[in-house]
Amino acid sequence: MPTIAETHIVNRERVQPTHANNYQSAHGGIVMKWMDEIGAMSAMRAARESCVTAQMSRVDFERPIPIGDTALIDSYAYATGRTSVRVRIEVAREEPHTGETEETTSAYATFVAVDDGKPTPVPELTAESEECKRLRETALAEEPDR
Template sequence: MTDLMETLIENREMVQPNHANMLESAHGGNVMKWMDEVGAMSAMRFSGETCVTARVNQMNFERPISVGDTAYITAYVYDAGESSVRVRLVTEREDLRTREREKTTESYFVYVAIDENNDPTSVPELTVSTDEGDRLRKKALDGERD
């Protein structure tokens, strides 16, 4: 069994001009790629297996991330099936000089754990042993239904 808090991963990507669209903000495809990579890391930390993306439930872009800011990405596993792993992902725009952050993007990805033959393989049961883990899981389950 793996605890939710053990799956929590936070990562940053500096938005460079080559990541930008014509409005000088991060291209949505780059943000999605970064989120997918961090989400897969969380799923693999949980399952102990290689995980591949099976589904993106939705991708809500609320505001842009300007060139020079960082994309601060948080991911954690909030539910699991037999071989599937559900991960909540939140991206915030962060100004490293002021440490100011605001949410820009939110999504829920589903990954599938695979074995050495690329066949689906079982994953452990998710446990939640802290108040913070309970809060995060509830937030993910409530948000997934929106």
Template sequence: MTALIETLVENREMVQPNHANMLEVAHGGNVMKWMDEVGAMSAMRFAGETCVTVRVDRMNFERPIPVGDTAYITAYVYDAGTSSVRVRLVTEREDLRTREREKTTESYFVYVAIDENNDPTSVPELTVNSEEGTRLRDEALEGATGCR
């Protein structure tokens, strides 16, 4: 069994000009790629196995991330099946000079754990054993309504 809080992964990506579109903000495809990578890290941390993306339930871009700011990405496992792992991902725009953050993107990814033959393999049971874990799981389940 793996506790939800143990699956929490946070990462930053500095938005450089080569990550931007013609409006000088992060290209949505780059944000999605960064989120997928951080989500996979969370899923693998949970499963103890290689995990591959099988579905993106939705991708909501609420505001842009300008060049020079960072994309601050948080991911955690909030549910698991036999071989599938559901991960909530939230990206915030962060100004490193002021430490100001605001949510820019939210999504729910599904990964599948695979073995050395690339076949689906079982994952452990997810446990929630802290107030913070309960809060995170409740937020994810509330936001994921309609994604199943």
């Protein structure tokens, strides 16, 4: 059985001018692409299968990520269904010289495990530590209505 800790992925993307909107900060669509990619990786670790995006809900853009800063994308799976994996994704801006971070964006996503293009069952996800139990409880309490 996969564990929540095994699904935790952190990735960094340096915000370049080609990622920017007219306001010299990361374009929302680019940020969502990064979130979708990292979220899918967490889902695949949970499902032990390839996964496709079924939905992304409550994407909250709280503040911009300026060009030159780093987007810090953090995701983990917190629950599974018969063929689905629910993932919490959070993004922060990171100042590259100091490492100082500030939350910018968050979302919940559901991915479906597929085998040969068809939905396939996923194993149960376990919370093996107190920290993982806390992450699961927080995600379940804050996720949008299902």
